Amino acid sequence: LRIATPLIYHNDIPDAEINSRPNLKKLVNGESRLTPPLTVTRQISTANAAALKVTIYSKSEKSKYEIYRRVLVKKLKTGIKVWTTRDKILKSDCRILNRNIKLVTSPITIGDHASSLESDVSQWLISDPGNKFCAVDKPYHKSQTKEPAMAVCIDDATIFGHFNLIGQNVEN
Numbered sequence: 001l002r003i004a005t006p007l008i009y010h011n012d013i014p015d016a017e018i019n020s021r022p023n024l025k026k027l028v029n030g031e032s033r034l035t036p037p038l039t040v041t042r043q044i045s046t047a048n049a050a051a052l053k054v055t056i057y058s059k060s061e062k063s064k065y066e067i068y069r070r071v072l073v074k075k076l077k078t079g080i081k082v083w084t085t086r087d088k089i090l091k092s093d094c095r096i097l098n099r100n101i102k103l104v105t106s107p108i109t110i111g112d113h114a115s116s117l118e119s120d121v122s123q124w125l126i127s128d129p130g131n132k133f134c135a136v137d138k139p140y141h142k143s144q145t146k147e148p149a150m151a152v153c154i155d156d157a158t159i160f161g162h163f164n165l166i167g168q169n170v171e172n
Contacts, residue, residue, distance in 0.1 A: 087142055
């Protein structure tokens, strides 16, 4: 099932009510479509002269997808290096050629400061290869399949370069 279109046989909602709600009007007229697995992608850019291209990826809890493996790796079309806490179930994933999930080893060094997974609450990833840096709101745990999740990805070589240096050591 790629596209699900709701079908309304009968409604008794007044026309004034339907006309005041555009989404309801589309639904009643059969114009609304839902595309499983209930993921959404939005692109925006900053307004200043050196605009940053920002892409927001999200998924609903109903999708049952892992935000890292089933959404981000597919949308970014590349492998990723992930820095976040992890459970004992999910490991590095190298099953798909050029679409690997590699876990950054702890500790990391930022400038002259060392940080570990236990003391750092940040959750980010970088594309491998590529220029994308993403901040993710869910850790790399199996429970992410049951929760809504989102990632904000920035396509910028400078930002990527800093995080690529930080995340250069990955688990085998």
